[in-house]
Amino acid sequence: MINYYNPVNIIFGENTFSKFSKVLENKKYIIITHPEEFFNQYTNQLLQSSNPPIKIFNQVLPNPDYLDLLNLINNFSCCDKKIDSIVAIGGGSVIDSAKVLAAFKSNKKLLINFVRGKKISKIDNPLDIIAVPTTSGTSSELTCWATIWDKEKNNKLSLTDKSLYPKKAIIDPTIMIAKTKQLTIATGLDALSHSMESIWNLNANPISSFHAIKGAKIVLENLPNLVNDLQNLQLRSNLALACVHAGLAFSNTKTAISHNISYPITLKYRIPHGIACSFSLPFVMRSMKGINKEAEAQLEKIFDNDLINSSTKLLHNLRNLNVPTSLSELKISQKDWRHIVTSAFEGERGKNFLGNMECFDKACQEMGFFNEKEF
Numbered sequence: 616m617i618n619y620y621n622p623v624n625i626i627f628g629e630n631t632f633s634k635f636s637k638v639l640e641n642k643k644y645i646i647i648t649h650p651e652e653f654f655n656q657y658t659n660q661l662l663q664s665s666n667p668p669i670k671i672f673n674q675v676l677p678n679p680d681y682l683d684l685l686n687l688i689n690n691f692s693c694c695d696k697k698i699d700s701i702v703a704i705g706g707g708s709v710i711d712s713a714k715v716l717a718a719f720k721s722n723k724k725l726l727i728n729f730v731r732g733k734k735i736s737k738i739d740n741p742l743d744i745i746a747v748p749t750t751s752g753t754s755s756e757l758t759c760w761a762t763i764w765d766k767e768k769n770n771k772l773s774l775t776d777k778s779l780y781p782k783k784a785i786i787d788p789t790i791m792i793a794k795t796k797q798l799t800i801a802t803g804l805d806a807l808s809h810s811m812e813s814i815w816n817l818n819a820n821p822i823s824s825f826h827a828i829k830g831a832k833i834v835l836e837n838l839p840n841l842v843n844d845l846q847n848l849q850l851r852s853n854l855a856l857a858c859v860h861a862g863l864a865f866s867n868t869k870t871a872i873s874h875n876i877s878y879p880i881t882l883k884y885r886i887p888h889g890i891a892c893s894f895s896l897p898f899v900m901r902s903m904k905g906i907n908k909e910a911e912a913q914l915e916k917i918f919d920n921d922l923i924n925s926s927t928k929l930l931h932n933l934r935n936l937n938v939p940t941s942l943s944e945l946k947i948s949q950k951d952w953r954h955i956v957t958s959a960f961e962g963e964r965g966k967n968f969l970g971n972m973e974c975f976d977k978a979c980q981e982m983g984f985f986n987e988k989e990f
């Protein structure tokens with residue numbers, strides 16, 4: 616039996632944002648977004664519409680700490696009872712922050728209890744979320760969880776509840792056109808990671824894997840061209856579609872070992888999420904050889920090749936995008952690496968992984984991760 620679920624209404628296409636104010640005609644809403652000038656053009660469009668937002672919160676920074684979120688919740692007390700929807704315009708950090716507001720509204724205690732590890736009971740009547748992603752990577756617009764960082768304790772938490780799926784995702788590739796090369800690479804590789812992580816996953820099913828293969832193929836075919844032609848709307852559109860497929864895949868499986876390896880690397884070594892979760896993909900892919908027939912067969916479809924050749928191709932693809940693929944390039948010590956990997960296999964996402972640490976270590980060794988031999 617296959618049990619697949621994703622309730623998000625996806626509205627996809629060039630210039631969909633300009634028709635967006637119609638969707639909001641009968642809503643009482645606030646906007647949450649980033650502080651940079653770039654986002655003003657979109658908030659201004661809604662401010663000038665026939666039904667403007669009640670308030671704009673534009674202070675969301677990347678990877679928000681729970682203390683930032685407490686601050687946001689505090690400010691939210693002015694309007695949480697006056698609205699029915701939250702419009703999130705931004706990257707994953709903004710959409711995740713919208714989920715935290717939708718769930719906890721202005722109740723700081725609920726967030727504090729969650730961060731301190733107290734089990735939260737059912738989320739009570741969350742506000743509706745309408746997500747307008749401005750990057751193609753996190754797919755937070757298609758998932759029901761939010762990442763919350765506790766930087767003081769070097770910890771990453773995930774607030775998850777089926778009621779936190781956005782009601783609508785407005786995916787407009789024209790919004791993504793101005794992104795820098797570095798951001799385009801990091802977000803594109805995040806989408807690739809979500810796709811692949813949903814295949815070597817205990818929760819995989821044929822529907823999630825179908826989307827995963829589609830998503831991975833589109834990223835690999837289009838990202839190398841896009842980074843040399845950042846204004847190309849067709850390539851942007853292709854990446855946005857890849858991100859939809861990746862979201863439809865991992866919204867049902869969650870991520871796995873590469874993401875669990877990535878979190879301490881992002882926290883301690885400040886390596887952007889999309890790079891931190893993608894550098895290990897070739898090693899994980901190779902380590903799946905002989906582990907699980909179904910996952911192996913699905914992974915082989917990405918490059919239409921066996922896993923050994925596929926993982927080598929993937930390693931070269933990542934190197935061509937300037938992703939560090941050895942321990943010394945990542946500037947991580949052997950001792951730290953061992954600790955990161957051991958903890959990653961023991962963590963929740965690590966337990967989603969169908970493979971094992973021994974085969975992963977062997978693949979790292981064989982592919983020159985430790986000694987930088989040319990592979």
Ligand SMILES: [Fe+2]
Nearest residue numbers: 753805808892
């Ligand atoms: Fe990710």
